[in-house]
Amino acid sequence: MVGPNYDSRRGRLQKKLREAGIDGLLVTGQANVRYLTGFTGDSSWLLMLSGHPPVLLSDTRYETQLADECPGLAVEIRDAGGTLPRLFAKLARVAKVRRVGFEADHVTVSLLRQLENSLASGGPEAAVLTDTAGLVERLREVKDKFELAEIREAIRIAERGFAVVRSSLRGSQTETEIRYLLESAMRDFGGSGTAFEPIVGVGPTAALPHAHAGERRVSEHSVLLVDWGAAVKSGYRSDLTRVLITGKPTKQIEKVYGVVLGAQRAAISAIRPGVRCADVDRIARGMIADSGFGKFFGHGLGHGFGLEIHESVRMSPLSEQVFEAGMVVTVEPGVYLPGKFGVRIEDDLLVTAGGCEVLSSVPREFEDSLSGVLA
Amino acid sequence: MVGPNYDSRRGRLQKKLREAGIDGLLVTGQANVRYLTGFTGDSSWLLMLSGHPPVLLSDTRYETQLADECPGLAVEIRDAGGTLPRLFAKLARVAKVRRVGFEADHVTVSLLRQLENSLASGGPEAAVLTDTAGLVERLREVKDKFELAEIREAIRIAERGFAVVRSSLRGSQTETEIRYLLESAMRDFGGSGTAFEPIVGVGPTAALPHAHAGERRVSEHSVLLVDWGAAVKSGYRSDLTRVLITGKPTKQIEKVYGVVLGAQRAAISAIRPGVRCADVDRIARGMIADSGFGKFFGHGLGHGFGLEIHESVRMSPLSEQVFEAGMVVTVEPGVYLPGKFGVRIEDDLLVTAGGCEVLSSVPREFEDSLSGVLA
Numbered sequence: 001m002v003g004p005n006y007d008s009r010r011g012r013l014q015k016k017l018r019e020a021g022i023d024g025l026l027v028t029g030q031a032n033v034r035y036l037t038g039f040t041g042d043s044s045w046l047l048m049l050s051g052h053p054p055v056l057l058s059d060t061r062y063e064t065q066l067a068d069e070c071p072g073l074a075v076e077i078r079d080a081g082g083t084l085p086r087l088f089a090k091l092a093r094v095a096k097v098r099r100v101g102f103e104a105d106h107v108t109v110s111l112l113r114q115l116e117n118s119l120a121s122g123g124p125e126a127a128v129l130t131d132t133a134g135l136v137e138r139l140r141e142v143k144d145k146f147e148l149a150e151i152r153e154a155i156r157i158a159e160r161g162f163a164v165v166r167s168s169l170r171g172s173q174t175e176t177e178i179r180y181l182l183e184s185a186m187r188d189f190g191g192s193g194t195a196f197e198p199i200v201g202v203g204p205t206a207a208l209p210h211a212h213a214g215e216r217r218v219s220e221h222s223v224l225l226v227d228w229g230a231a232v233k234s235g236y237r238s239d240l241t242r243v244l245i246t247g248k249p250t251k252q253i254e255k256v257y258g259v260v261l262g263a264q265r266a267a268i269s270a271i272r273p274g275v276r277c278a279d280v281d282r283i284a285r286g287m288i289a290d291s292g293f294g295k296f297f298g299h300g301l302g303h304g305f306g307l308e309i310h311e312s313v314r315m316s317p318l319s320e321q322v323f324e325a326g327m328v329v330t331v332e333p334g335v336y337l338p339g340k341f342g343v344r345i346e347d348d349l350l351v352t353a354g355g356c357e358v359l360s361s362v363p364r365e366f367e368d369s370l371s372g373v374l375a
Numbered sequence: 376m377v378g379p380n381y382d383s384r385r386g387r388l389q390k391k392l393r394e395a396g397i398d399g400l401l402v403t404g405q406a407n408v409r410y411l412t413g414f415t416g417d418s419s420w421l422l423m424l425s426g427h428p429p430v431l432l433s434d435t436r437y438e439t440q441l442a443d444e445c446p447g448l449a450v451e452i453r454d455a456g457g458t459l460p461r462l463f464a465k466l467a468r469v470a471k472v473r474r475v476g477f478e479a480d481h482v483t484v485s486l487l488r489q490l491e492n493s494l495a496s497g498g499p500e501a502a503v504l505t506d507t508a509g510l511v512e513r514l515r516e517v518k519d520k521f522e523l524a525e526i527r528e529a530i531r532i533a534e535r536g537f538a539v540v541r542s543s544l545r546g547s548q549t550e551t552e553i554r555y556l557l558e559s560a561m562r563d564f565g566g567s568g569t570a571f572e573p574i575v576g577v578g579p580t581a582a583l584p585h586a587h588a589g590e591r592r593v594s595e596h597s598v599l600l601v602d603w604g605a606a607v608k609s610g611y612r613s614d615l616t617r618v619l620i621t622g623k624p625t626k627q628i629e630k631v632y633g634v635v636l637g638a639q640r641a642a643i644s645a646i647r648p649g650v651r652c653a654d655v656d657r658i659a660r661g662m663i664a665d666s667g668f669g670k671f672f673g674h675g676l677g678h679g680f681g682l683e684i685h686e687s688v689r690m691s692p693l694s695e696q697v698f699e700a701g702m703v704v705t706v707e708p709g710v711y712l713p714g715k716f717g718v719r720i721e722d723d724l725l726v727t728a729g730g731c732e733v734l735s736s737v738p739r740e741f742e743d744s745l746s747g748v749l750a
Binding site for chain 1: 415416417434435436437438439440455456477479480481482483484485487488506508555559562582583584585586587673674692693713714
């Protein structure tokens with residue numbers, strides 16, 4: 001397996017900077033730094049200045065790790081008494097650049113004040129900072145070969161973990177016990193961790209889209225919702241949701257399940273390059289509304305993922321993005337009946353030249369969800 | 376056990392806002408929102424406006440959870456097509472306030488632009504946003520009775536977990552295996568999770584202050600470093616580090632251990648109300664430098680913790696803070712010899728009227744660290 005080509009990624013970013021008419025970019029978003037360099041630590045920035053080699057700004061804690069993870073990349077370590085903003089200002093001054101972009105989504109107002117103060121102390125010739133948004137995130141939307149292989153592996157591990165949970169399901173298990181079993185199974189299959197804290201919800205807990213696993217037992221309700229994913233060592237993730245019917249299914253449960261699955265199917269078959277994300281969201285949302293459950297679907301239809309569990313693009317009524325081949329996204333409609341139960345079905349997709357490929361393969365027909373009445 | 380008194384916490388904040396001459400505060404830092412309301416979700420803000428009851432701004436995903444966790448607190452849910460900044464602007468307009476603070480450490484530049492645009496669309500009478508920093512964090516520095524009890528419990532769970540690791544240590548274990556054993560033991564003793572991803576480092580890995588557990592085996596080196604903590608359900612944490620000597624101790628290992636422990640002891644005995652954090656840092660740092668290891672101690676001496684693992688106050692050469700009774704902090708000097716090994720000894724302390732109380736009780740003499748030559 002060939003590893004990521006960081007030079008090529010940075011080359012594409014340089015091109016974007018030239019197009020934007022800026023002399024450089026201070027990359028402070030942690031996942032963006034990792035994407036462009038391979039560095040897995042935190043508190044470190046990548047400075048890209050036109051006409052100069054890229055340089056990582058960090059501190060002594062990370063010297064050894066940087067040498068290991070980013071061979072060949074220039075590194076500047078701040079003094080024990082110094083700060084990263086001051087180190088940045090020094091490098092910008094030496095490089096004599098004029099307009100340097102910063103990542104407005106990853107810089108707090110406090111940090112911007114510090115950066116500006118550090119630059120200002122360099123005198124009237126100092127560089128000026130300018131807002132940018134999403135420059136690196138946009139590059140990350142389309143996954144390369146390496147990333148796709150890692151995401152496929154993260155899906156495979158998640159699916160094997162779920163199969164263990166499913167095959168060992170008992171009425172006496174609590175949500176938390178299932179969560180821990182799932183986490184440990186994914187580790188056994190080679191995961192380096194979970195993609196996020198798994199959501200395991202029985203009945204009314206499943207009606208809370210962001211519930212934590214608690215002490216409800218499987219036998220307390222017929223609906224069990226599991227939203228989970230694995231992470232692999234390179235940082236890539238997977239993100240899936242399934243509902244298991246662990247007791248006697250009521251007509252209402254079957255109806256809601258059918259509505260959600262129908263909406264997911266319609267959305268998936270609409271995804272292809274050139275289609276607007278908002279339009280796909282509208283298809284699923286419209287179908288759920290037509291079935292009378294419109295007000296019980298309050299979140300977006302799906303999102304990109306990769307190094308982070310939520311990445312650009314977003315599928316929501318407000319999204320202005322358009323699908324491109326190579327994007328990897330979730331599609332996850334849901335219906336949540338407060339105090340009763342919730343159903344969400346979530347799969348992972350790759351947008352292809354002709355449409356899309358569903359990367360995840362856990363069966364999702366209503367019949368597949370039936371786990372029998374558990375003792 | 377009496378729970379937290381959120382009214383009293385918000386009352387103290389209101390007083391600070393009056394002193395600062397502002398009409399309110401938009402609290403966007405997640406741990407700050409939790410501290411002031413008990414809400415454990417994310418993507419939700421607390422708006423405090425003088426002369427108006429506090430109100431939580433959120434979305435439909437959290438309606439049920441908010442009713443459970445924050446009984447009696449006013450909640451405003453944004454429309455599916457709306458945004459929190461627009462909801463904030465509407466509430467500020469209705470309340471006719473003039474100057475509203477925002478948390479500059481928890482608001483990105485992008486979010487500030489959105490907040491300003493939303494306010495501006497309300498016309499010339501609209502409120503003005505003003506930077507604040509650390510208002511809630513400063514309240515959180517001094518722990519109340521409830522918080523102290525929770526932190527003591529988080530320490531107790533961490534210590535029981537470490538005892539399991541220690542008693543079952545084998546030369547064939549990998550760092551990752553020890554990490555998972557520690558995590559699962561802490562759960563068994565009632566922890567709701569880890570305070571952070573435990574650091575488990577053998578030999579050269581222990582020389583990286585922020586290493587992840589990997590595949591090195593205990594038998595590969597005489598030094599094993601474990602930096603770990605538990606979290607309890609209420610969100611409070613603990614944070615400890617111990618080094619175990621798992622093989623034949625060399626003179627150098629013993630010397631470094633003694634230097635670090637001596638520095639920690641001296642720092643602990645200097646802590647009392649009124650003393651500057653930087654002065655305590657200087658005592659430990661000076662002792663390590665005098666022993667010839669100055670350049671191998673590159674991080675701060677310690678930090679506050681509670682709902683988050685790193686909170687105000689900080690002990691570093693640059694700190695301008697002063698100890699007060701009721702603060703809870705770590706003291707964790709370290710010496711890291713690249714490619715060889717590292718020693719860090721970390722305990723949790725409560726600043727008391729007369730000095731400080733060491734809350735953690737894992738033995739830390741050099742003799743206590745000796746685990747015998749492991750098979």
